[in-house]
Amino acid sequence: MSDALAAVEHAAPSQTAASRVGGRILRSPLLLVGLVGTTLIVAAAIFAPLLAPADPTAQDLANILAPPVWAGGTVDNVLGTDVLGRDVASRLLYGARNSLFVAFSAMLLGSSLGLITGLLAGFFGGRVDSILMRLGDVQLAFPFILLAIAILGVVASRPAWLLIAVLGIPGWIVYARVVRSRVLAEKEKDYVAAATALGAGPWRRLFRYVFPSVWQVVPVIALLDVGFLIIMESTLSFLGLGLAPPAATWGGILADGRRNMVVSQWLPILPGLAILVTVLSINLVGDGLAAVFDSRNVGGGFRRLRPKAPAAPSSEPGAGSLLAVRDLRVEFPTSGGRVKAVRGIDFELAPGETLGVVGESGSGKSVTAAAVIQLLEPPGRITEGAVFYDGEDLARTSDRRMASLRGQEIAMIFQNPAVSLNPVLTIGFQLREAIRHVTKASRRTARDTAREVLMAVGIEDPDRISRQYPFQLSGGMNQRVMIAMVLAARPRLLLADEPTTALDTTTQAQILDRLVKLTEAENISLVLITHDIALVSEYADRMLVLYAGEVCEYGPVREIISRPRHPYTRALLESVPRVEDPADRLQVIAGDLPDPSEDRVGCPFADRCPLVMEVCREAAPPRYKVGPVHTAACYLWAPERAEAVAT
């Protein structure tokens, strides 16, 4: 499926990052609510002097504890008055101003401290790191509200800066920890090593290279921190430890209200609501933004599409083939357009035969395999064509039927075995469970079968390996286990997607030797998907060469290797440096892949082809027969030309 991702990525730059983020914001209603709420409150705080109907400190002892307008009050004091006859609406507005000012300033102080300490601790490590982090531990263990009360309780006057310092400084550790862990990950990356090699000193590496990649974690924490700080500020004000009176604070109004609750029920409720709405809005924004900027949500916003029922296939499967793919077409709808990853692929596979599918990234080779086994990653879907397995069209079969076929008759192995194995269960347990699931065998039989299949894939001490966990084994060993697991089910069709690409060549050779021997012995049909044409030439019977989602050439391996008929196949063969036959200069395929989201006229390889003709850009070449079972999609082999170019 890496192919599909590559294709999607290829299409993405047509749309700007900003508009993508904008789109995601619009699709998240909670985030919108939060943004509106926060904007209103911030505006209220900033423009309080303009908005407030009265001076928040002006007392009117003739008009104390007036109810709000909806509870019988007057329009002069929309939200009523407090115990000293001050206008509650004005005090709430000024309260917002004070609360937000203190909370924002405290956040700025804490985040700056945290950012700097996190950067230093993470980048320089060693003693700097231990001292800073132990300090943080001590601080987290200490009840910070007690400290705040103690400090604020002993001072006579409580200027805003003191409140900001007391609230802000303890917050550093939250930022420092997150920043530190990001720096630890980032500083090990190759681009920082490259900067070292260029002669960049530590400060340059830290601020020019590491800092730009880590600072983004700060705003989201900061936003949530502001919400927390508003509550803390209100708490302190409520306890009488906030800004000194007569400054208006939400906590102060709340405290007043609590004392006069019997007379004026609304007085405590209003500041409570103000705090609730503010903190809620800010938290919604914080969570929402975190989700929007999270790169894992790239696919968000698409509803999962069920594969459309494909049109009736033009041709029925050939007799004697286990798998017959007919005019397969797969699309991935993306924000940048429809990525047509597979554009009409046909092939057949006889029982016991090995088909090599060769192509570069973006060729659609992995997507084809995923489509065969009906495991296309959403929103990918088959738009046309059919996948006949033993006469049954898998593209139109039910999910339940497909689930029973998968694992029992059709199996797949992937490039990275570690992600297919459960890290917390032993190899033996997973293997036995898999065997029992498929064969319904008893525990004892399953154990024997497990041992047998492990031996079959070349593991000499199956009992020791069975007791181990996947992380204790090498990549090659894990891949052997995966192969053992799928073979235990005795499938009839096995799809192997770059099964040895992550492994060393000596391991690759052994595993493929085994795999091919076993599939031959068990009469299993194998689809071997790889970027390595040499690998296919060693292990496959037939070969399918894909380019940009289309078939270039299809036929017997030996014939294609010795007489490649499609210029792309030839270029592919000539661009690989060979150890046994070193070239003076490699052939190069100039240019890039065509855009996978665009509709095409003509041959997909035309722009890069050294033999391109006019006709190649006018219409897609049909697949010309160049041998008994060998086809090439190239006009060079049109009957009227073929004789001239045949070699």
Added chain:
Amino acid sequence: MTRPLLEVRHLSKEFPLKKSGLGRRRGGVVRAVEDVSFDLYPGETLGLVGESGSGKSTLGRTVLFLVEPTSGDVVFDGEPVTTDNTASLRRRAQIVFQDPYASLPPKMRVRRILAEPLLIHDIVPASKVEDRVRSLLRDVGLSEEHSGSFPHQLSGGQRQRVSIARALAVEPSLVVADEAVSALDVSVQAQILNLMKDLQTARGLAYLFISHDLGVVRYMSQRIAVLYLGRIVEVGPAADITSEPLHPYTSALLAAVPKVASERTVVRIDSGTPLSTLVETGCEFRLRCPMAQKICEEERPGLVEWAPGHQSACHFALEVPQRLRTSLPVAGGGS
């Protein structure tokens, strides 16, 4: 004879062992590179091959002092390199990494990435930086329009071209290429390999070309060194190494390379590094070697010159070609 550009003598790098780390445990350290010596001449390419865990990447980084060696000497252009004296190395030796995604700073535009080395070393006056960046882009086959792009907006091949341009900015005499084409598609790989060859011819660069792919190393190198468990087991002219290896490990590596249109005729060996059975004495390869004898257990073979410029660390080096070239029925399996 000209003076070597780079002289590496008895270089070793140990990493302290973490709790359950893999590798060879010996006194709580993993010996990633052990007693490696070689010379690299101006304008030459020395290929470094080995499987994962052979220490080839660590060796590349240690030579450049990106990782500090545990012991041994590195002499660059006649001047000993130490932790406190890397100035000339930084100025004239560069590295190109494998992963084109991780090796460029994600938040810098191409223009800035290429300007950095120019500014750090004051290579050109500030007013000329832009011109130089433009000419660097041209040299690696990119166009000026790429200078405003961020790395994530480029394809893998384009990114690798930027990495090469960045390395070239300081006008180095040595470039370490650490699996520089391994992450690329074959057609792009061919473009980059040819580009690197052209740049070598035009600028007289020396490459330390690290790769697991023997075909690529053969194409790029005049000489090849084969690394096994941190040691060089064979080194010699590229053509000799690939046509007539004198170490059974090299022979096995060659045998495992998938080949277009040819039947396998060579012996295969067990894959994987024996982790549980540690080799304290004797030849490190003997547990996987089809030719191992009593002496291999007792005595570690040193690198010996068996043919002109061709060294192998095998007691039976001269027997390797006859013993292992023809098809012997040796077990292919095993763990």
